[in-house]
Amino acid sequence: xxxxxxxxxxxxxxxxxxxxxxxxxxxxxxxxxxxxxxxxxxxxxxxxxxxxxxxxxxxxxxxxxxxxxxxxxxxxxxxxxxxxxxxxxxxxxxxxxxxxxxxxxxxxxxxxxxxxxxxxxxxxxxxxxxxxxxxxxxxxxxxxxxxxxxxxxxxxxxxxxxxxxxxxxxxxxxxxxxxxxxxxxxxxxxxxxxxxxxxxxxxxxxxxxxxxxxxxxxxxxxxxxxxxxxxxxxxxxxxxxxxxxxxxxxxxxxxxxxxxxxxxxxxxxx
Amino acid sequence: xxxxxxxxxxxxxxxxxxxxxxxxxxxxxxxxxxxxxxxxxxxxxxxxxxxxxxxxxxxxxxxxxxxxxxxxxxxxxxxxxxxxxxxxxxxxxxxxxxxxxxxxxxxxxxxxxxxxxxxxxxxxxxxxxxxxxxxxxxxxxxxxxxxxxxxxxxxxxxxxxxxxxxxxxxxxxxxxxxxxxxxxxxxxxxxxxxxxxxxxxxxxxxxxxxxxxxxxxxxxxxxxxxxxxxxxxxxxxxxxxxxxxxxxxxxxxxxxxxxxxxxxxxxxxxxxxxxxxxxxxxxxxxxxxxxxxxxxxxxxxxxxxxxxxxxxxxxxxxxxxxxxxxxxxxxxxxxxxxxxxxxxxxxxxxxxxxxxxxxxxxxxxxxxxxxxxxxxxxxxxxxxxxxxxxxxxxxxxxxxxxxxxxxxxxxxxxxxxxxxxxxxxxxxxxxxxxxxxxxxxxxxxxxxxxxxxxxxxxxxxxxxxxxxxxx
Numbered sequence: 001x002x003x004x005x006x007x008x009x010x011x012x013x014x015x016x017x018x019x020x021x022x023x024x025x026x027x028x029x030x031x032x033x034x035x036x037x038x039x040x041x042x043x044x045x046x047x048x049x050x051x052x053x054x055x056x057x058x059x060x061x062x063x064x065x066x067x068x069x070x071x072x073x074x075x076x077x078x079x080x081x082x083x084x085x086x087x088x089x090x091x092x093x094x095x096x097x098x099x100x101x102x103x104x105x106x107x108x109x110x111x112x113x114x115x116x117x118x119x120x121x122x123x124x125x126x127x128x129x130x131x132x133x134x135x136x137x138x139x140x141x142x143x144x145x146x147x148x149x150x151x152x153x154x155x156x157x158x159x160x161x162x163x164x165x166x167x168x169x170x171x172x173x174x175x176x177x178x179x180x181x182x183x184x185x186x187x188x189x190x191x192x193x194x195x196x197x198x199x200x201x202x203x204x205x206x207x208x209x210x211x212x213x214x215x216x217x218x219x220x221x222x223x224x225x226x227x228x229x230x231x232x233x234x235x236x237x238x239x240x241x242x243x244x245x246x247x248x249x250x251x252x253x254x255x256x257x258x259x260x261x262x263x264x265x266x267x268x269x270x
Numbered sequence: 271x272x273x274x275x276x277x278x279x280x281x282x283x284x285x286x287x288x289x290x291x292x293x294x295x296x297x298x299x300x301x302x303x304x305x306x307x308x309x310x311x312x313x314x315x316x317x318x319x320x321x322x323x324x325x326x327x328x329x330x331x332x333x334x335x336x337x338x339x340x341x342x343x344x345x346x347x348x349x350x351x352x353x354x355x356x357x358x359x360x361x362x363x364x365x366x367x368x369x370x371x372x373x374x375x376x377x378x379x380x381x382x383x384x385x386x387x388x389x390x391x392x393x394x395x396x397x398x399x400x401x402x403x404x405x406x407x408x409x410x411x412x413x414x415x416x417x418x419x420x421x422x423x424x425x426x427x428x429x430x431x432x433x434x435x436x437x438x439x440x441x442x443x444x445x446x447x448x449x450x451x452x453x454x455x456x457x458x459x460x461x462x463x464x465x466x467x468x469x470x471x472x473x474x475x476x477x478x479x480x481x482x483x484x485x486x487x488x489x490x491x492x493x494x495x496x497x498x499x500x501x502x503x504x505x506x507x508x509x510x511x512x513x514x515x516x517x518x519x520x521x522x523x524x525x526x527x528x529x530x531x532x533x534x535x536x537x538x539x540x541x542x543x544x545x546x547x548x549x550x551x552x553x554x555x556x557x558x559x560x561x562x563x564x565x566x567x568x569x570x571x572x573x574x575x576x577x578x579x580x581x582x583x584x585x586x587x588x589x590x591x592x593x594x595x596x597x598x599x600x601x602x603x604x605x606x607x608x609x610x611x612x613x614x615x616x617x618x619x620x621x622x623x624x625x626x627x628x629x630x631x632x633x634x635x636x637x638x639x640x641x642x643x644x645x646x647x648x649x650x651x652x653x654x655x656x657x658x659x660x661x662x663x664x665x666x667x668x669x670x671x672x673x674x675x676x677x678x679x680x681x682x683x684x685x686x687x688x689x690x691x692x693x694x695x696x697x698x699x700x701x702x703x704x705x706x707x708x709x710x711x712x713x714x715x716x717x718x719x720x721x722x723x724x725x726x727x728x729x730x731x732x733x734x735x736x737x738x739x740x741x
Binding site for chain 2: 173
């Protein structure tokens with residue numbers, strides 16, 4: 001059982017404060033939906049958890065099992081079990097999905113570190129990766145399980161992928177890396193109904209008792225397929241309300257206008 | 271296409287690969303330092319050459335003396351022509367079987383991985399050690415088909431008529447100062463002759479090394495591909511590291527007849543004190559195809575612009591080049607395509623990477639001559655700059671003398687994107703490895719054209735060059 005804790009997190013970009021004291025706890029086995037209007041800072045929170053260098057944390061902390069990850073590089077955070085599924089996965093032309101994933105998996109599972117220790121200086125470049133045959137088999141199995149066409153292995157990472165293909169590939173990566181905590185940033189945006197089903201099926205398969213999910217979303221739509229244990233409303237850089245699935249329904253009924261009237265800074269002034 | 275198991279076998283082959291070592295080989299003959307007509311006679315005497323070649327060398331030397339240094343391109347002021355040995359002969363004879371190759375030379379090749387590589391991939395090996403080719407083998411079936419793959423000296427001895435017909439017809443001695451130098455003092459290189467209709471389907475490979483301090487290497491290669499035939503020739507270079515400058519100045523001439531194909535692949539990884547000044551040119555006749563694949567990683571200065579002259583209708587030329595310029599390096603590379611007949615087509619793709627203050631220049635000529643109507647050409651140059659201190663320039667020259675042609679030119683300069691780095695790192699990949707991966711992806715369109723073992727080596731070299739780059 002693991003815990004991801006966000007404590008009173010304040011963060012800014014170029015002196016503009018975007019997160020204003022976020023508190024949120026995610027445990028293994030939980031699915032926690034974080035809903036909020038555009039521009040509320042949801043994606044910033046996702047990036048910050050993953051360690052994007054663009055943002056400066058001014059106050060508060062992010063902890064995995066009690067240990068702060070703020071000083072860790074993004075790759076180190078991945079190694080302690082954090083995974084971010086990007087809203088806009090980045091294309092890396094010329095790098096095949098298979099090569100990329102083999103390198104990623106080898107790093108996260110410690111093949112590269114073991115080999116470096118064993119050989120002193122790292123040995124021959126490329127010899128410290130997960131054995132090809134094992135990797136191939138696992139990748140093929142996972143592609144089948146998560147409805148990703150085998151041809152994706154040879155395609156260049158996200159290069160020329162449709163929105164739906166990118167999101168599926170994110171789910172495939174998550175399945176291969178097996179994180180403790182998955183942050184899904186708008187994984188439903190821009191998907192048609194079939195792609196949405198594939199992505200949500202993937203999430204449901206991966207939502208095991210040893211893994212926590214933070215589903216960041218603007219719409220209720222994804223929650224028709226993936227049932228959250230908790231729903232929080234995110235507004236103006238913080239969590240303003242947390243409850244069960246009923247919160248999502250209420251939000252759908254009343255709309256974000258209600259959130260603004262209820263929790264907006266102008267409401268406080270009035 | 272090599273299979274996955276080939277790839278794994280190669281990883282084993284390449285484990286011994288290191289560069290920067292050299293063996294203690296005692297040359298059996300070397301000329302005095304510096305260059306004069308007496309040195310030319312010594313070379314010709316040693317080689318026991320026909321008179322016409324001796325005269326050709328002497329004329330070329332006069333041209334070399336008469337021509338000024340190029341007033342453009344890279345800085346060549348560090349070359350001292352008087353300090354160079356122009357000819358060195360390490361051991362007598364050209365070995366045909368592996369058993370005849372001297373032990374210390376074998377060890378060098380072992381470390382380069384040649385014997386293992388040969389078993390699996392090579393059909394014929396020509397390995398140039400200093401100025402003389404000492405080992406050659408060619409699969410028997412090709413010999414039966416009349417395919418010739420010899421060192422140039424043997425080629426001249428055994429096939430004098432063919433050599434005399436084509437030698438210096440594509441690149442005359444007067445072409446440029448360094449072609450003149452090569453013409454005067456050439457030694458070694460390869461002679462390849464592919465008879466009509468014969469397809470040599472496994473690449474012919476040659477390894478070149480410079481192995482004595484201040485030893486210039488002036489190999490001369492001549493490839494003739496008769497009508498409807500095809501061949502892929504591969505050369506790769508690694509060189510030991512020395513403190514003073516070395517000069518490598520090769521000439522490669524290729525003649526591709528009607529409907530024939532030739533691909534010439536080079537991985538240049540000279541040590542970073544070598545001046546690498548090479549003239550490479552192919553003539554493609556009707557419906558023929560020439561492809562240059564040119565990777566430049568090493569050397570202090572490289573000036574090299576592989577050329578394709580399309581002299582028959584529907585001839586096609588392609589030049590794919592990669593340049594990697596690190597600290598103290600200037601890669602001035604590119605290509606030339608000359609359309610001399612109608613309905614010809616060409617493509618140049620150039621990718622360069624500069625880091626630690628290195629400089630990569632693309633220099634290209636696209637010429638469409640009078641009468642070459644309906645010709646098409648496309649040039650793409652992409653540069654990747656890894657830091658602020660590094661530099662990239664593009665010098666495209668375009669001369670069009672015909673209407674009804676289609677010409678395209680695109681150039682881009684980019685840096686490693688923060689978003690790409692973050693994305694890869696967020697998958698557990700460290701910063702250096704992520705950056706190397708992005709660079710590897712940048713050159714992948716060319717690397718995938720290389721024979722498998724070169725692709726593996728190329729990727730390793732890139733990764734090695736990238737270690738500790740991104741702060």
